[in-house]
Each structure stands twice: as structure tokens, then as C-alpha cells.
Amino acid sequence: MLGIKEAVERLSSGGVVAIPTETVYGLAADVTNLQAIQEVFSLKRRPTDNPLIVHISSLEQLGEISKPLTKLELSIINKFWPGPLTLILPRKKKVLDAVTAGLETVAVRMPNHSLCLDLLHKTGPLVGPSANLSGTPSPTKKEHVQTDFGPSFPILDGGVCTVGFESTVITCRTNNLSTARKNVSANTKMPSHSDIIIYRPGAISEQQLSEFGSVEYYSASQAEQDSTGSIPILPSPGLKYRHYAPKARVQWLLSIDQLRAVTSTSILLLLDKTQLVDQAQAIEGTFSFQELIQSFNLVDCEDSWERFGQLLYDTFRVADIENYTHVFVQDIRRSTATSSLKDALINRIEKAISG
Numbered sequence: 001m002l003g004i005k006e007a008v009e010r011l012s013s014g015g016v017v018a019i020p021t022e023t024v025y026g027l028a029a030d031v032t033n034l035q036a037i038q039e040v041f042s043l044k045r046r047p048t049d050n051p052l053i054v055h056i057s058s059l060e061q062l063g064e065i066s067k068p069l070t071k072l073e074l075s076i077i078n079k080f081w082p083g084p085l086t087l088i089l090p091r092k093k094k095v096l097d098a099v100t101a102g103l104e105t106v107a108v109r110m111p112n113h114s115l116c117l118d119l120l121h122k123t124g125p126l127v128g129p130s131a132n133l134s135g136t137p138s139p140t141k142k143e144h145v146q147t148d149f150g151p152s153f154p155i156l157d158g159g160v161c162t163v164g165f166e167s168t169v170i171t172c173r174t175n176n177l178s179t180a181r182k183n184v185s186a187n188t189k190m191p192s193h194s195d196i197i198i199y200r201p202g203a204i205s206e207q208q209l210s211e212f213g214s215v216e217y218y219s220a221s222q223a224e225q226d227s228t229g230s231i232p233i234l235p236s237p238g239l240k241y242r243h244y245a246p247k248a249r250v251q252w253l254l255s256i257d258q259l260r261a262v263t264s265t266s267i268l269l270l271l272d273k274t275q276l277v278d279q280a281q282a283i284e285g286t287f288s289f290q291e292l293i294q295s296f297n298l299v300d301c302e303d304s305w306e307r308f309g310q311l312l313y314d315t316f317r318v319a320d321i322e323n324y325t326h327v328f329v330q331d332i333r334r335s336t337a338t339s340s341l342k343d344a345l346i347n348r349i350e351k352a353i354s355g
Helices: 004-012 034-044 059-065 070-082 114-123 142-149 175-176 206-212 276-281 305-321 342-354
Strands: 016-020 028-030 053-055 087-089 105-109 168-172 196-200 215-217 249-253 266-270 296-300 326-330
Touching: 004 016, 004 028, 004 114, 016 142, 016 215, 028 034, 028 296, 034 342, 059 105, 070 087, 142 305, 206 215, 249 342, 266 305, 296 305, 305 326, 305 342
Parallel strands: 053 105, 087 168, 196 215, 249 326, 266 296, 266 326
Antiparallel strands: 016 028, 087 105, 168 196
8 A cells, every 4th residue: 555655756757556536446647648648548458549537636737638617617616526527628739649539628527535635736637547447347445456456556545435436427518519539520410409418427416417507418329420430439438338347247126036036146235125125025924035135145225325326336346256146236216215326326237237
């Protein structure tokens, strides 16, 4: 483990360090150092056409990489930064193409983590994609980073991430035309007419963003094409490649009957076990819920959406470490409870299922 002084020295000399944020651990490198950025891509086995998010600690640092903000962007930043929100903004020319995957925009956020902000204050802007092998569940504690990169990998330990999944990513309408690479097809799609587009849901929800204007989710039909008209140009991380999935098979738990048919070792991730307990008691009264799940690893979040988010990726990683074959996740799509985390958690689970 590193202290902050050693982390600063490593980053300043072109090294790569795993750093904590409130969302997930990031694999950090100096935003101006091409060799260090290439090392990040290599370590993660990340495709180079997948843009990186730049992490900053102040609006002054933002001015180093982004063109001036619009009134809408500034209002959103004042409300949600520092916090789990990434904005896609017009880049300054000096930002390396390796950071933006050649796009005319750059993804930026200000983490809500005191140790990370202290580091950024000392180093300046850092790229910080999740500190995991691409396609695997993102790391929410140092042990996850060590699983992917080894016990001696340099990590600035900031404890367990309080959110537990990646930031919301948005763009504002005024910047919709700025996402494309320089050579794009003349047959590109018309931009959205909403004020805000959500590329990736996160802890900052559609409802929270609607305070600032009309909001919609990005769809594949909005993707611009390259000069051949055949390859989609995607402006945000998290849109193109397999994400979040463990080796174990992830399934929605729709009914307790699914559990009665399972013979292999599995994990149950439950928002609240009360409903399943009631189902078990209603089925002929022949068995109890505890009898039914005795062969399962039960993770009960006791009706806490925050806890559910914090434990999602950890549960996926436990499944792989302990060689479970299935992860059953309570079907939160059917929950009548409201939470700003709900859409984002559904998104991550469905990506894991499809992965």
C-alpha cells in the first residue's frame, strides 16, 4: 500500500497507481503522459477506442482540459460536484487523443472522496478508468484490485467505496454536435432535442437531473458513424464493450421456485428477503425459507438500496473467487420502492446478465 506522498511521486514520474473514489477504484495516470496512459490501457486490456474519464479536484483544473462551460453545465456542476457525475465536455486541443479515443470531447468528473481530492490537488488531472481487467466487475476495495493486478500492485488505500458502482455520465444539448471525430459520415443522426442526455446511469438519477431541464437516456440509434458509415462512434465509456460480469452466471431471481430447482452452489443477493420468506411459507407449508437456502450464500441488504449498491460488485467477485456457478439477484425491477440508485443498479445487473 502507498501513502499519498509516494502515490504523488509515482504518478508524477509516469507511473500508474490504483486510487480510491466514492464510486470504484480507478487506475490513475497523469493526463499529459502518453506512455503512462498507454500503460493503463495495457494493464486493463482495454480497447483504445474506449475513452477515459479525467478526474479533477477543482474548476481551475477543469479549465486545463475543457473549453468554457455553458450556463447549464455550470449549474449542474455546482449542484453535483464533487460527486458521482461525469460530464462530456468539449476538449481543449492539448488533451491527448489517447484520452478521448480521438473524439472532440472529454469526459470529466470531480470525485467525492477526500483522499482522492487531496491527491488530485497535488498531481493535477489524472485519467482514472476502473482499476480492473476490462469486462470484469469493477473494484470497490483494494482486495479487488489485488485480485486483478497482484498483491504488490501500487494502491492508495481509501477504504471501501461508499457508492460501489460507476458514475452517471451525461452530456448537455449544447455539446451534442461536439462528440464526433473529425472524419464522420455525412449521414450522421440528428442530435437529441433534450437538454440533457444520460449515457450511463449512476447514483445521480434522471429525476435529480430533471431539475435542470428535459432528460433522456442515450440510445444506439443516436450513435454517429465513422467516415465509412459502418462503425458507430460512441462518445462515452461504458457503451460499447462487455462490462460488469463475473464468470458465474447472473440471473434475476423471479420466483422462489428457481431456488428449489438449483443443485449447484450459488449466491443470493437480496435487497430484502421478506418477500421470499413469505413465498416460502405460502408454498404448502412444507419447508421454511432457511431450509430452502441452506446450500446458498445469502447476501441480504435488509432493504437498503445503498447497501445493495455497495455489495453488488463485491458479490460478483466473491462468486468467482469461491467458484460459485450462479448469482441470483432479487428482481428489483419489480420493486415499488423508489431510489435514485434503482435505474443504475438495474443497468449494471442486466449488463452482467447479458455478459
